[in-house]
Ligand SMILES: *Cc1c(COP(=O)(O)O)cnc(C)c1O
């Protein structure tokens with residue numbers, strides 16, 4: 001997971017007026033725990049552990065996301081999602097490397113097919129942020145396609161299976177691909193007649209909002225495939241400033257935009273926070289989709305919230321929000337034909 005590899009070779013393609021191009025924003029993202037601590041004025045006794053933990057899974061946080069954090073506060077809910085901690089390296093019995101059965105459902109290089117009617121492409125292994133709770137932090141991305149010709153076997157499987165109507169671009173973060181690369185992939189998918197929809201799962205509209213450029217919107221709305229964007233925000237304070245503006249742009253351009261969150265201890269595990277998150281989302285036209293129970297993966301178990309606590313929070317959300325603003329609380333169990341409602 002080294003975002004610097006891709007950004008060096010990418011042509012600058014954003015046309016967002018006086019905003020930085022997203023490539024420039026990526027290049028300026030913070031990767032050094034020392035810089036993070038200095039920028040936010042964090043207590044230095046936590047720096048050494050952060051340095052240690054970032055050796056296994058590097059720190060990576062874009063400027064726009066940092067701007068939404070409160071200086072000096074180690075418990076800031078945005079900071080907690082990206083701050084490397086020693087606890088990640090403690091043994092966690094019961095935790096797996098592949099908790100969700102990705103390996104079993106791989107039908108071709110880069111192609112996961114678990115559920116009826118839709119298949120998922122691991123479009124890239126890199127992301128614009130490194131979330132400490134990530135369930136794919138151990139995924140072997142180096143085995144997946146990079147060049148277009150390496151996608152041929154996956155495209156072949158998609159062409160032959162007429163039950164598949166929807167392709168999900170995931171990763172990693174598929175919007176780390178340049179617009180021209182995305183265009184190539186989308187053109188190849190468009191010529192498969194039974195495909196109807198293209199879904200993009202990305203955290204970039206949240207953490208690096210200038211990725212939502214006019215050219216990206218044109219690319220998505222200009223396709224024969226109906227576009228669906230699934231963004232990923234966990235806390236209401238993420239939906240602010242340039243992020244709010246980018247979400248509005250997606251919605252106004254007619255792209256169905258949904259949000260998924262992960263239930264995270266100390267970050268969003270209470271009804272007030274999740275109510276406010278849903279409200280901020282629906283106020284800009286984004287529909288809450290899933291609230292995921294954390295997958296038990298090595299290095300992430302300190303974020304775990306009890307299922308019973310999650311259920312009480314959901315019960316509370318139902319009393320406070322319009323029905324369409326209550327996300328489905330789900331977990332992913334290997335071998336099941338859909339995400340399992342809790
Ligand atoms: C989660 C997931 C999907 C999408 O499931 P939906 O319930 O349609 O959102 C598709 N494929 C794979 C492999 C997944 O893990």
Ligand code: SF4
Pocket residue numbers: 126127128129130131133134135136137171172173203
């Ligand atoms: S953006 Fe998604 S895939 Fe990337 S580190 Fe965060 S949770 Fe994992």
